[in-house]
Amino acid sequence: MTATHNYRWLMSEYDATWHCFPSSQVDDPARRFLEASCNHSVPVSKVLDAEPRKLCPDCLLSFGKLLLNDWPRGSSH
Ligand SMILES: [Zn+2]
Numbered sequence: 001m002t003a004t005h006n007y008r009w010l011m012s013e014y015d016a017t018w019h020c021f022p023s024s025q026v027d028d029p030a031r032r033f034l035e036a037s038c039n040h041s042v043p044v045s046k047v048l049d050a051e052p053r054k055l056c057p058d059c060l061l062s063f064g065k066l067l068l069n070d071w072p073r074g075s076s077h
Contacts, residue, residue, distance in 0.1 A: 002070040007063060009055070011048040012040060018052040020059035037062035 008026050009018045019036035026034065026047075035041045038058035 003066040
């Protein structure tokens with residue numbers, strides 16, 4: 001389990017852009033709004049789980065940082 005597994009890319013119908021949302025929010029049935037890494041907030045009914053086509057640059061940056069943290073360093077294989 002790595003940090004990036006705790007996030008899901010979902011499309012916001014507000015801006016037709018895929019944002020990075022914490023899985024804990026996405027999987028919580030009691031939540032009515034989701035808040036992306038870039039602070040974009042969207043009602044649960046307005047997010048779409050589809051193949052990403054246009055990624056939010058701010059979310060991409062946050063996700064990229066997580067990815068770098070997960071990257072194995074100093075290994076030679
Ligand atoms: Zn975003």
